[in-house]
Amino acid sequence: MPESPSPAQTSPETAMTANPAAAADTQSSTSSTASASTPAEASAAKRSRRGRPGYDRETLINKATEVFVSRGYDGTSMDTVARELGITKSAIYHHVKSKEELLHLAISRGIRALDSAVETESLRENVTALERLQLAVRASVVILIEYHHSVTLLLRVRGNSPLEREALEARRNIDSKVRALVEAAIAEGGLRSDFTPGLITRLLFGMVNSITEWYRPSYPVDPDTIAEAVTTMAFQGLEA
Numbered sequence: 001m002p003e004s005p006s007p008a009q010t011s012p013e014t015a016m017t018a019n020p021a022a023a024a025d026t027q028s029s030t031s032s033t034a035s036a037s038t039p040a041e042a043s044a045a046k047r048s049r050r051g052r053p054g055y056d057r058e059t060l061i062n063k064a065t066e067v068f069v070s071r072g073y074d075g076t077s078m079d080t081v082a083r084e085l086g087i088t089k090s091a092i093y094h095h096v097k098s099k100e101e102l103l104h105l106a107i108s109r110g111i112r113a114l115d116s117a118v119e120t121e122s123l124r125e126n127v128t129a130l131e132r133l134q135l136a137v138r139a140s141v142v143i144l145i146e147y148h149h150s151v152t153l154l155l156r157v158r159g160n161s162p163l164e165r166e167a168l169e170a171r172r173n174i175d176s177k178v179r180a181l182v183e184a185a186i187a188e189g190g191l192r193s194d195f196t197p198g199l200i201t202r203l204l205f206g207m208v209n210s211i212t213e214w215y216r217p218s219y220p221v222d223p224d225t226i227a228e229a230v231t232t233m234a235f236q237g238l239e240a
Contacts, residue, residue, distance in 0.1 A: 061109075064085070078099050110143075122177055129184035133184075145215060155209055207230055
């Protein structure tokens, strides 16, 4: 919010009339004040200029995720990311501290979205366990398509760093939630019991995750239709 002007600032004409020399000094002082800035303002302006040659944070993460997927994370340097995006490394470091932080930001959005979707459907009331499982699978397909590159990258990490091992643990937690739904559906008689919960869970995730291998934004079928097809095909052969 702009500061309220002081009494001295509100009557420059009076000062100019009374003393021409003072008026000149006042004009010089005003010009100097207008052209100067505080260290904090100068720093903020510098940071703003640094970011202009690149992307905003979200776009940078999206673009970098695509590069990691196409080239492989381990084989991609920050120089490569900068070259592929057509920006300088300093523009990248304006937003992130390291390549590992960029990987964390790239995959965490997919993890959060998948976990939230499965958790939401797991807690849905007034429906059977089988229906909750079907809704969770359907939601997972939609999330996978929406966060295609992020989930693809998530599925490719191999635990080569603490960050990757953390991502693998997050995947296992999501698997556990789906497996719990499978077990509940079997117990209720909604799914056939001659397959183990672990096998069913792997088969379901295998079908869902395979979408990362062939889906592209240009694919001529909308995400909801794909989700419906996967759910129908998966459960028609599993229902008791």
